[in-house]
Amino acid sequence: MSTEPTYPVAPDQQPQEQPPDPTIVTIGVVAVLLVVGWASIGKDNFAGVSDAALGWVLGNFGWLFVVAADFFLVLCVVIAFSRFGMIRLGRDDAEPEFTNLAWIAMMFSAGMGIGLMFYGVGEPLQHYVSPPPGSGAEGETLDAARTAMEYSFFHWTLTPWAIYGVAGLALAYAGFRKARSNRLSSAFVPLIGERRANGRPGKAIDLLAVFATVFGTATSLGLGTLQVAQGLHLTAGTPDSRTLDLIIIASLSAAFVASAFSGLHRGVKWLSTINILLAALLMTFVFVVGPTVYALDTIPASLGGYLSQLLPMASRTGAFTDPHWMGKWTVFYWAWWLSWAPFVGTFLARISHGRTIREFLIGVLLVPSGATMVWFSVMGGSAIRRDATGQAHLAERVDEGAEASLFGLLDSLPLGTLTSWVAMVLVMTYFVTSADSASLVMGSLTSRGALHPRTWLVILWGTLMASVAAVLLVAGGLTALQTATILVALPFALVMLALCWSLLTELREDPGAGPPRHALHGLRDAVTAMVGEAVTQHGRPRHPRLQRLRRAAGMRRGEGGDRGDGGYGGDGSGQ
Template sequence: MSMEPVDRPQSGSAPAPPVTGSPDRVLVSVGMAAVVAVVLWAWLGEESFDSASSTSLAWVLSNFGWLFVVAADVFLVLCLVIAFSRFGRIRLGEDDSEPEFGNLAWVAMMFSAGMGIGLMFYGVGEPLTHYLAPPPASGVRPESGAAARTALEYSFFHWTLTPWAIYGIVGLALAYAVFRKGRGNRLSAAFVPLIGARRAESWQGRAIDLLAVFATVFGTATSLGLGALQVAEGLDLTVGVSVSQATELIIIAALSAAFVLSAFSGLHRGIKWLSTLNIVLVAAVMVFVFLFGPTVYVLDTIPASVGGYLQNLLPMATRTGAFSDHAWLGAWTIFYWAWWLSWAPFVGTFIARISHGRTIREFLVGVLLVPSGATVVWFCVMGGTALRLESTGQADLAGAMEDGVEASLFAMLDALPIGTVTSFIAMILVMTYFITSADSASLVMGSLTSRGALHPPSWLVVAWGVLMAAVAAVLLVVGGLDSLQTATILVALPFVVVMLLLCWALLRELRQDPAAGPGRHHALHGLQDVVRTMVGDVVAERDRARHHRLRRAAKARRDSDDGA
């Protein structure tokens, strides 16, 4: 690693990050060409692509599943350590800066970008799946009370603290580099403490940004593909449009056109307004299900499942394929960690972009706890309702799952009053999440490929968005959900190493920030002063005691002489 001097943050001010910038032609050309090449291979050479991806996936899961598990644990522990350490007082910007967005808008945009589509897709489907076929390591009987508890615990494990810790590390590193140090809004800017400023602008930095672009394209394409599958299922149930590949492709094209309009409206209008609308609609659907579903059962599940999740977090977080079902881990936990890692450049960069002016402690606590808390409530209300309906025989949700996980949400809503209306609202939600996810990811890729500009050229943002939608469409056509998952895991593997190095770079830079207060070196000096004072007091007290003894001895001799 380079030992070049690193620019240090100043206590009162920070250089301004670039607001606009011209595209990096090399990065744009190489990135787009590589993505197009993969898309053409998947489209024209379907059999060879499927064979190569399946073989590669098996090799990755067999040899590097442990790496995904260990890395995810490292990110969670590091987020907690930084948040509650002396580094938490550092502000992401100048020392007197204020947050750019209010708390509601900040949380809404963070949540919409982070996992909105995924929660709509898996919020009912994952608890039901684990209830019908529990994780092998749990040892519980299918369709039992223990299976229902385990289903919610694993849903929390896959969707709450750990994924948001992955996002939080990337977001913190980038927000610090951009707003505290005044560098460009791209991943390579956070690696300056390791490779130096010159190399961050050279091919080494471009290689890091290119990996981030790749991870973002395929990670977001997975989410867009899931959204298209669910919208198609919703159209089938609400208006009778049959599910087919043609329908899914039309949905992707229509929603991509809507994303283009949102992209041209900018961050403070399109993404902000749609994200706030998403929060309102999600809250409305969740409150409706809570009130008209098994309300008391849902209230019971929240403390019981949260307690079980916290109790079993360590065993779940350290489980690899060594002593349990390797195939199950690959299909669920490893896939999720890979998915979150592939989304990390996109979500982390976007969260960094909207977090100017917040302290590190406020940033990490908000990123970890607010979305995680909302996700817990979502799974307990939506997933808990589905579990109750299935276990009591009020609805045949297991039968609906035969058509795919995407059908579970609409089957659950159909079992409640005005199911058609709520299913239509849920379908609208998936569409708006599709648009905000594509919009946010395209903005991030535009920033990564235009030298970290906070407001990249609109044509570049749109170009990346259209290319991302094309990846989702082709992967859906050639392999459906399995193809999307495979691409996500394969792209995420090299990015695990990048993320671990990012942690090192972040800690190295935070230790040099004067706003963090005295570090270990200063603390040791203070301890030495205390020890010296204590030793001095002891020595002085010993001298005083010796002086008193001598005076008493002298007085005793005088008294003895006088008596004689």
């Protein structure tokens, strides 16, 4: 059993500096370098093995990703509205570290990123042209437009943020409520004990979190590279090639190193602020000059359709749907969100000190999801509307890839060249902040949970992530990125399910949750009353079996036992 204090000190009083863990750093770096070397030297062999592994995973474990994602969403809702929702992430008298407005603004920034830039127009447009199998919609119709928005909401709103919410809640509870270190393995103390959490099993858990973050973030960096390259090709006429992709990755990685050397507050903070402003300006521009009324109509219509179709979409597997489509879309997304869970979960945990679990989960589920719905409705909805009305021929460019869709929409609007450059700058700044933030998380995971890991270690992990993105792009482009994400996320899905078990085990014992409310509590009281009334009509029961029956019927609330008052308390009359 752990001997840690039940309630921790404030976040700023927790250990800030910890030396790197040589075991985790060495194994992690060597493993990533082996993958990079394999993909670089044996490109064909790497592609063949990864394709075979992907087919095996989708054929045998596609259902696991679907069931796990559904479980995380249900669990978040149940915990939020259960007695556990009253527990505070910190001392019982802790106050939120940030105001509600600042907290919401930071969660909003966490909900924006390269993925929304890449898929915000591309996914709705691709589903509009080629509706998901089993939807019954025909391409480029009103039904296809509705289905496209419903699936975009499904892939980007409640379910991914439930995955992030579970990870963030476990980390915040272990860190702020139990005063443990800032590592994923710290949340597993209830299952494996403190000694194992600090030993080899804990190191294995942290290594899986590092691998998931490396490949999940590398996927985002690869997507950003593809989109910047496509933007340069369409706007400046630069030939699109793998050489250009490598130049972009190298340039943005150099910017990330400069950001890392400048420090968290001067680097990530200012770039994150620029990201939010540029994204808001870009979306506002499309909203004003594009089909404004249609975008407003799209929000409630898509939300209603998404909620009504949530159960069918959430329960769809490869049994009655094309497994290839599932691997390209739903399973890939669930794997991507799982691989980002340590990264985003750490961020959400850090900003939520002093909040109740109910506040945390409701905020995490609704605030970023709401912002994402608005983004897809404005950007994706505008693209569909302009194509349907003949103002732009965006459907014809779907074959060019999702990375070209955003620039196709902007090119069909006024000031297309200017806004395309703004979009490219936005993607590039997201590249830098994603690499910077993810590197800080991996530096913390490999430094015994240090809040401020060594700069050289942060740069090392960022460089390795960029290298993984580069070799995967060269090895197979977007398909290779998706394949790697799914393969790495499979074992981490099991880690996340075990994390839920560990979290629930500890929440049940937390006094801040109040007394347990058993489902059979009322039935037990009824049996107790009937047995008590039957056997005490003529005084205290004399038969030993009746005495045992009465004790077993529920005299466990300080009222039962062989006391002189007849076991009922009061005046001993048994009434």
